Amino acid sequence: MKFSFTEDQRMFAAGLKDLLANECTPEHVREAWEDHTGHIPQLWARLADMGVLSILVPESAGGMGGNFVDAILLFQELGRAGVPGPVLEHMAVAAPALAKTSWGPSLVDGSQIATLWVDNSPYVAHAQVANLVLRNDSVITGFSSSDAHGIDGGRQLFTISGGTESAASAQVFGLAASDVMALASAAYLIGASERMIEVAAEYARQREQFGKPIGSFQAVKHLMSDALLKVEFAKAPTYRAAWSASTGAATAVRDISMAKALASEAAYRASRSTMQVHGGIGYTWEADLQLWMKKSWALMRAYGDATFHRRRVGASVLSK
Amino acid sequence: MDLNETSEESAFRAEARAWLEANVPASPLPSFDTEEGFAQHRVWEKKLYDGRWSAVSWPVEYGGRDADYIKWLIFEEEYYRAGAPGRVNQNGIFLLGPTIMEVGTEEQKAKFLPSMASSEIVWGQAWSEPNAGSDLAGIRSKATRDGDDWILNGQKIWASRAVWADWCFGIFRTDPTADRHRGLTFILCPLDLPGITVRPIAQLDGDTGFAEIFFDDVRVPVANTLGEENKGWNVAMATAGFERGVSLRSPARFSEAVNRLIHLWRTYADPTDTALSDAVTDVWMQAEGYRLHTYQTVTGMLEGRPIGAEASLNKIFWSEMDVRIHEIALQILGPEAERMEGPFERWVDGFLFSLSGPIYAGTNEIQRNIIADRVLQLPKGM
Numbered sequence: 001m002k003f004s005f006t007e008d009q010r011m012f013a014a015g016l017k018d019l020l021a022n023e024c025t026p027e028h029v030r031e032a033w034e035d036h037t038g039h040i041p042q043l044w045a046r047l048a049d050m051g052v053l054s055i056l057v058p059e060s061a062g063g064m065g066g067n068f069v070d071a072i073l074l075f076q077e078l079g080r081a082g083v084p085g086p087v088l089e090h091m092a093v094a095a096p097a098l099a100k101t102s103w104g105p106s107l108v109d110g111s112q113i114a115t116l117w118v119d120n121s122p123y124v125a126h127a128q129v130a131n132l133v134l135r136n137d138s139v140i141t142g143f144s145s146s147d148a149h150g151i152d153g154g155r156q157l158f159t160i161s162g163g164t165e166s167a168a169s170a171q172v173f174g175l176a177a178s179d180v181m182a183l184a185s186a187a188y189l190i191g192a193s194e195r196m197i198e199v200a201a202e203y204a205r206q207r208e209q210f211g212k213p214i215g216s217f218q219a220v221k222h223l224m225s226d227a228l229l230k231v232e233f234a235k236a237p238t239y240r241a242a243w244s245a246s247t248g249a250a251t252a253v254r255d256i257s258m259a260k261a262l263a264s265e266a267a268y269r270a271s272r273s274t275m276q277v278h279g280g281i282g283y284t285w286e287a288d289l290q291l292w293m294k295k296s297w298a299l300m301r302a303y304g305d306a307t308f309h310r311r312r313v314g315a316s317v318l319s320k
Numbered sequence: 321m322d323l324n325e326t327s328e329e330s331a332f333r334a335e336a337r338a339w340l341e342a343n344v345p346a347s348p349l350p351s352f353d354t355e356e357g358f359a360q361h362r363v364w365e366k367k368l369y370d371g372r373w374s375a376v377s378w379p380v381e382y383g384g385r386d387a388d389y390i391k392w393l394i395f396e397e398e399y400y401r402a403g404a405p406g407r408v409n410q411n412g413i414f415l416l417g418p419t420i421m422e423v424g425t426e427e428q429k430a431k432f433l434p435s436m437a438s439s440e441i442v443w444g445q446a447w448s449e450p451n452a453g454s455d456l457a458g459i460r461s462k463a464t465r466d467g468d469d470w471i472l473n474g475q476k477i478w479a480s481r482a483v484w485a486d487w488c489f490g491i492f493r494t495d496p497t498a499d500r501h502r503g504l505t506f507i508l509c510p511l512d513l514p515g516i517t518v519r520p521i522a523q524l525d526g527d528t529g530f531a532e533i534f535f536d537d538v539r540v541p542v543a544n545t546l547g548e549e550n551k552g553w554n555v556a557m558a559t560a561g562f563e564r565g566v567s568l569r570s571p572a573r574f575s576e577a578v579n580r581l582i583h584l585w586r587t588y589a590d591p592t593d594t595a596l597s598d599a600v601t602d603v604w605m606q607a608e609g610y611r612l613h614t615y616q617t618v619t620g621m622l623e624g625r626p627i628g629a630e631a632s633l634n635k636i637f638w639s640e641m642d643v644r645i646h647e648i649a650l651q652i653l654g655p656e657a658e659r660m661e662g663p664f665e666r667w668v669d670g671f672l673f674s675l676s677g678p679i680y681a682g683t684n685e686i687q688r689n690i691i692a693d694r695v696l697q698l699p700k701g702m
Contacts, residue, residue, distance in 0.1 A: 001322065001323060001324070001325050001326065001329055001390050001615065001619075002321060002322045002323075002619055003321060003323060003612070003615040003616040003618075003619040004321060004616065004619045004620060004623060005321060006321075069321050197696070201696045201697065201698060204698055205697070205698065205699060212699070212701060213698075213699045213701075215692070215696075215698035215699050216698065216699040216700065216701030217701070218685070218688075218689065220692075220698070221688060221689055221691075221692030221693070221696075221698055222685070222688045222689075222692070224691075224692055224696050224698065225636075225687075225688035225689075225691040225692050225695075225696070226688070228633070228691060228695065228696065229633055229636055229637060229691075232613070232630070232633050233606075233609045233610070233613055233633075233637055234609070235613075235616075236609060236612035236613040236615070236616045237605070237608070237609050237612055239321070239612075239616070240323060240612050243321050243323050244323075258605050258608065258609075261605065262605060262609065307598075310598055310601050310602065310605070311594075311597075311598070311601070313601050313604070313605060314597050314598065314600070314601035314604075317582070317601065317604050318582060318585065318586070318597060318600060318601065318604075320586060
């Protein structure tokens with residue numbers, strides 16, 4: 001029993017964190033929101049170069065040959081930076097699922113962009129910047145998209161119509177696309193939550209009222225500590241789910257659901273508490289906090305919300 | 321990452337399971353917070369010790385098995401699975417013992433550890449005072465040097481197990497001129513010395529699980545000082561950190577309680593009540609999350625990343641989870657939840673006990689302050 005990441009896994013995540021600190025600042029994210037693409041092309045190319053986009057693609061297909069344990073800290077770092085665009089959909093599902101098809105090479109090098117259309121939603125996120133949309137058992141190209149106005153500018157929502165469908169499988173490591181996305185989103189939400197807490201803690205150190213930094217008040221300390229508590233206790237279940245998903249464990253789907261339920265609730269709590277700590281400025285367009293709050297509010301509901309996933313866990317553990 | 325047990329770990333689990341199945345008393349012992357129960361638990365501890373199961377993570381020379389933390393967790397899982405008795409000497413084995421190993425002299429280790437492992441000496445703890453609870457640094461009980469002895473004077477309160485324990489450990493003010501956290505010394509003291517009065521305090525459940533201890537010119541050798549003189553605060557914090565960290569409430573305790581809760585739910589609850597089944601699922605996830613979190617923490621400790629202020633997160637998490645588990649059980653029990661005795665008394669007792677969790681070992685509000693100050697780096701201040 002060894003519940004930790006290897007030095008290589010940690011170093012890769014640290015390298016991605018460094019890259020994102022320069023290439024995916026709040027200013028970059030805002031630009032992607034404001035030009036209505038929800039996508040940063042330069043960053044996309046860097047993620048391809050670094051091997052992030054192909055982390056789950058077998059080496060035989062030109063990828064990094066990793067599994068979900070290798071990828072989970074990367075998802076978390078992407079969330080910490082609030083990376084906009086179809087990065088999770090592309091790297092967690094489309095690239096590995098289509099690796100051995102004719103689309104494979106262009107998904108590995110990032111020259112084509114893929115997104116997903118999962119069964120439980122009428123909407124396709126990121127359709128406008130995607131060259132192809134992967135469904136359960138088909139790939140759609142040449143579609144037209146119509147803006148459905150998502151809350152998160154980095155995860156723009158569309159309905160799509162038309163296009164050409166061809167048969168394909170959206171399974172990764174034997175798991176359905178929506179389950180893989182639930183896992184990736186859980187880790188992304190943890191990263192986003194950590195960032196919201198970090199931003200709010202910094203604000204609480206600076207902002208003074210009654211002649212003191214507001215972070216010195218117990219009411220503020222306790223809001224922040226409770227937010228951190230939920231995030232910290234969502235981490236180990238998310239890492240375990242990555243391990244279960246990578247090893248074909250019988251409990252993989254249950255473990256993913258546990259992770260997504262806990263991470264969704266942790267992210268929501270973090271968004272509420274950190275906005276409250278910001279006070280009035282937290283309710284403005286100007287405050288960067290909204291970049292992670294809105295991402296959280298989008299992803300906590302996408303790919304099954306906390307209630308859906310909790311009930312799936314319940315169905316597994318309460319049945320005789 | 322490999323979340324499968326090694327063959328060595330599995331063999332250890334099998335050995336523990338076999339021993340426990342053969343040795344755990346068939347019917348539960350009376351509470352160790354009664355005189356009769358205390359004596360029976362001491363006998364049980366001796367049996368554990370003779371099987372070398374009382375302190376598995378301790379070195380072999382002191383009665384342990386040199387088991388690493390992962391194996392300690394495995395042992396705990398088997399212990400709770402077997403329904404084995406509560407640990408009457410947990411103050412000693414899980415709190416003081418590791419502290420002695422860290423800061424004690426070789427003489428102290430040889431003197432105190434084996435008798436602790438066998439529970440020949442059962443330890444009570446004496447931290448709090450009437451005016452030093454959450455504000456523990458406000459300790460006023462004094463130790464005054466007289467030759468090779470300390471003379472202890474003052475009053476301790478909420479001293480758990482102290483009613484029937486043999487020795488106690490606590491911190492005393494040795495330099496009255498120093499600042500609050502300085503000038504304190506960690507001292508070990510027998511409870512049968514002249515000048516000591518132990519006054520039991522009835523808890524919410526009626527048992528006397530803790531006591532007041534009055535010290536009136538009590539003379540103990542200076543050799544009973546643990547760690548450096550006037551550095552008792554640091555020694556105490558090492559103990560308290562370990563207590564809040566992993567040792568005080570191992571995950572198995574809650575996994576076992578949640579398994580009982582699920583059994584209760586299956587037997588008595590309306591399965592179409594989704595609010596209730598969601599609540600049961602939620603505490604299952606909490607217990608499982610705590611288990612996973614602990615395995616991660618312990619792997620980190622084995623790889624040289626010691627636990628720090630994050631220990632405070634654990635303490636809040638398990639204590640609130642424990643209350644929640646019992647609240648849900650009482651909800652399922654309905655009218656039966658009003659009875660202190662009867663087939664479900666363990667749940668009602670457990671509920672009362674769970675309410676002490678957010679208070680003892682540093683209230684959860686103090687833990688939140690610690691997290692805010694040391695993990696989130698928020699400015700100090702009240």
